[in-house]
Amino acid sequence: MALNDDNPSSLTNRKRKFEEKDSCILSNFSMEELNQDVLERILSWLPTSTFFRLTSVCKRWKSVAASESFKLACSGIPSRDPWFFMVDPQLNRMVVFDSAEKTWKRLNHPPLLQKSSNYSSMPVAASGGLICFRNLSGDLILCNPVSGSCSQVPLLDSPLQSQPLHAIVMNNHSHNNNKLTLAFGEFPKLSFKVYNSITNSWEEEIELHQFKDENSITDNEDNAVYFLSKAGNVVATNMQRSPCKQYSSVITNQNGEEIVYFLSSTGKVVACNLNTKSFFEYPRLLPVFCEYSIDVVECRGKMLVVLLSEFFESASLRVWWYDEVTRAWRQVAAMPPAMSHAWYGKKVDINCVGAGDQILICLNSAELFSYVVCDLVSNEWVDLPKCCVDGKSVDFMSAFSFEPRIEAIV
CATH class of the missing domain: 2.120.10.80 (Kelch-type beta propeller)
Structure with missing residues (x-):
């Protein structure tokens, strides 16, 4: 007998498998796998106070902080808290x-x-x-x-x-x-x-x-x-x-x-x-x-x-x-x-x-x-x-x- 795809228990098991797969992918993901352009765009959204700490994270992030393309990415952020x-x-x-x-x-x-x-x-x-x-x-x-x-x-x-x-x-x-x-x-x-x-x-x-506004009242200075x-x-x-x-x-x-x-x-x-x-x-x-x-x-x-x-x-x-x-x-x-x-x-x-x-x-x-x-x-x-x-x-x-x-x- 064929399985019924609409079976609630079947759908639950399938959802659990997908979640486990996504979790496995995320756990194996590393920022180092990002190309330079994407990394710079992500880091540009960080609060400005964190920029001072970029150079101490790793050599790659240190190079990002000093690159002109990173500054260009930062200029694309609409506004920052004053x-x-x-x-x-x-x-x-x-x-x-x-x-x-x-x-x-x-x-x-x-x-x-x-x-x-x-x-x-x-x-x-x-x-x-x-x-x-x-x-x-x-x-x-x-x-x-x-x-x-x-x-x-x-x-x-x-x-x-x-x-x-x-x-x-x-x-x-x-x-x-x-x-x-x-x-x-x-x-x-x-x-x-x-x-x-x-x-x-x-x-x-x-x-x-x-x-001079003719309707305004002048005061003696x-x-x-x-x-x-x-x-x-x-x-x-x-x-x-x-x-x-x-x-x-x-x-x-x-x-x-x-x-x-x-x-x-x-x-x-x-x-x-x-x-x-x-x-x-x-x-x-x-x-x-x-x-x-x-x-x-x-x-x-x-x-x-x-x-x-x-x-x-x-x-x-x-x-x-x-x-x-x-x-x-x-x-x-x-x-x-x-x-x-x-x-x-x-x-x-x-x-x-x-x-x-x-x-x-x-x-x-x-x-x-x-x-x-x-x-x-x-x-x-x-x-x-x-x-x-x-x-x-x-x-x-x-x-x-x-x-x-x-x-x-x-």
Whole structure:
């Protein structure tokens, strides 16, 4: 009598045999059997932190880590979880926070940044897998913090170096196409200049004309911002930012128009449209006597403002977005009062950086320091763990967000 293929016991036995066969094949499979191209494609999907360990696995993996074809495979990965390059007051540490693994990592100083003339080089901009440093002489250096490769940007003309510099932004079009944009000049005479990495040269200087909104309300400027002291007195001071954030600025691309945003000396947000060659000053979020500390960030192509203010004996930290249609500021997120109140009366300086839907905020005062990540989608606020060196917590002034890409070319 013929066997019935639909018999349940027969099907079970057949399935078991197939599983045993597949298990036998997998147990005998070795990564060494993969050809070089497939191996490189598989390894390119590993987290960037594992790249540092490839060279110690075996000779073949060591050769993969050094091959140009492997870097090309890495460039095909759409995106990587950001790393935050942290800046300490002495500018002598290369420390990053890995947002994927939620851990701190130390990087080696690139040789070009170790030279005596560049010892005090500080980061001023970041995009893609690169960070731009600026030294005391005003020289600009592009660096890939992961690979350690660096290159110096050609010097600007002497007349330009003597003008006040307001913003330094970098945008990355591909792994080998980077642009630096500088905004400088005395208000209201502003101009910008762009460095193109493909031609390794600066483009012609472009002057900006001021755009004034007739419907906006102008406020009297006295080149000072005001904050409330712990005793409740109104204190006036010129706006001073941490040295590495004095050029705090972001760039967005809206409908094909590139716009650079930075903070003026009085704390107002200035928008420079590189396509229309014009600039515009946004209205204040709060009256000058309420502003305490402010910064601009870019998230998902939008410019956002983070503001820490004091009112009614409490501190409030909020994220704002400017609605171009209604010409008004809209609140996006707010730190829970239980967290923000701890900073009341501390004369806090906030320095922020955006990464996708997140904002990393460095809060610094003479008494306290903390690093908080805000998720704009869930409105969750999380304190990062402290970074400890030799048993002591390290105080960082600010951070720059970049994608850890070994293939990024300077």
